[in-house]
């Protein structure tokens with residue numbers, strides 16, 4: 001009998017990959033393509049969902065062709081995705097009716113106060129586990145419907161469909177206008193600010209507050225469980241798991257037990273701690289979210305610390321400043337100097353996420369003198385990710401009641417040695433990276449493969465985890481704490497600048 005494989009489709013903020021895995025968890029092929037980022041106004045970030053679907057149409061067959069694999073050899077497909085991003089499309093034509101409003105987009109900041117008057121931020125957090133912030137889908141949907149009343153009317157009439165990126169892709173994969181399945185999974189639904197974290201169902205009060213007619217909503221399914229079979233771009237792949245990308249990388253790191261944690265460094269950075277079957281409410285500004293759910297089983301929850309900008313700052317240095325030509329060059333440039341020269345960069349492009357949740361904070365560079373070179377700036381750019389990680393780990397330690405002894409990492413930025421050393425130095429604990437770079441896709445493949453019995457159980461997957469690299473702190477304690485204080489001052493300035501100039505920006 002010919003070899004069988006599991007496929008993962010990872011629809012990320014900047015690109016989409018399709019990866020085939022074999023029984024040993026080895027990557028057999030990978031096809032990847034970028035899509036365009038649209039920034040029509042300061043703080044706005046949009047994607048074209050139709051373009052993303054056309055990218056999916058290319059990478060799936062390409063991954064199969066590169067490995068010379070027939071669709072009949074793919075036993076299951078796992079779908080994973082950028083979370084929170086809102087897609088709204090026409091049920092009849094299958095076309096998006098609005099640009100997708102991306103998770104980083106801050107256009108809803110002014111709306112948050114109005115929302116809070118209808119349901120307090122505390123009550124929203126109690127029901128959803130989420131702080132009232134522009135990051136999540138609910139306020140983005142309300143913004144679209146308020147700005148475009150004709151879309152609201154069409155939504156009420158049942159002519160439109162809403163989904164996060166997983167819903168849009170699964171609907172298209174499973175037939176689109178010809179009977180596509182309109183579903184989401186519980187990890188993605190937990191990011192919409194429309195789902196109750198205890199009942200794991202849409203919450204009518206929240207739907208009212210966010211002006212979301214029930215008719216547009218997908219059905220909430222388990223993470224693991226077959227939701228349909230693909231019709232396009234290739235026929236016959238069982239879609240056996242759907243999972244948000246940060247929960248997927250937790251799963252891909254085989255962080256199955258309560259107490260297991262990981263941090264992923266991609267466009268943003270995301271620290272997740274598995275807390276088992278209890279949704280723990282953070283006392284230190286972390287998010288409570290669903291980690292995964294197997295069909296017929298209780299949900300497993302996680303505490304999450306999210307930052308909006310990590311690798312995104314490196315991309316900005318490339319695309320907006322022309323400082324580097326490729327992301328990898330930031331390390332080369334940073335290595336031309338031995339320290340940051342007194343310079344700190346706070347990349348508050350979407351306000352500041354955890355643990356500050358300050359929608360008004362603005363990006364700031366402090367400590368400039370005629371001594372500072374582009375090498376110092378490059379180093380400060382990488383250190384910004386290290387210090388943001390320290391902020392998240394401090395909050396996580398405080399919630400957990402015990403300090404982390406090491407940090408498990410993955411994501412596109414972890415190929416950067418200087419950054420990983422900076423993270424170890426900022427935290428004062430070792431940083432560990434597994435051999436498998438593509439943990440997001442791997443997590444989706446694991447979830448799909450477990451559903452169809454490709455892998456017998458989670459222990460088999462744990463056996464596939466292999467350590468690749470480890471970084472140990474190299475700076476003295478007093479130096480680390482001095483630098484951290486400087487970072488905290490820089491954050492305070494970014495917030496203060498935002499506060500002082502807010503009135504001018506509203507005009």
Ligand SMILES: Nc1ncnc2c1ncn2[C@@H]1O[C@H](COP(=O)(O)OP(=O)(O)O)[C@@H](O)[C@H]1O
Pocket residue numbers: 012013014015265266267268310311312313314315327328329330331411412413415416419
């Ligand atoms: N060597 C590197 N040093 C620093 N940043 C990097 C490096 N390689 C990639 N990146 C950054 O990592 C991000 C891509 O990582 P990835 O995990 O693919 O992200 P995503 O899934 O969010 O699209 C980009 O923002 C890029 O700027």
Ligand SMILES: O=P(O)(O)OC[C@H](O)CO
Pocket residue numbers: 011012013014081082083084103244245246266267268
């Ligand atoms: O696609 P990524 O890797 O940038 O992840 C984005 C997150 O899901 C946003 O919450």
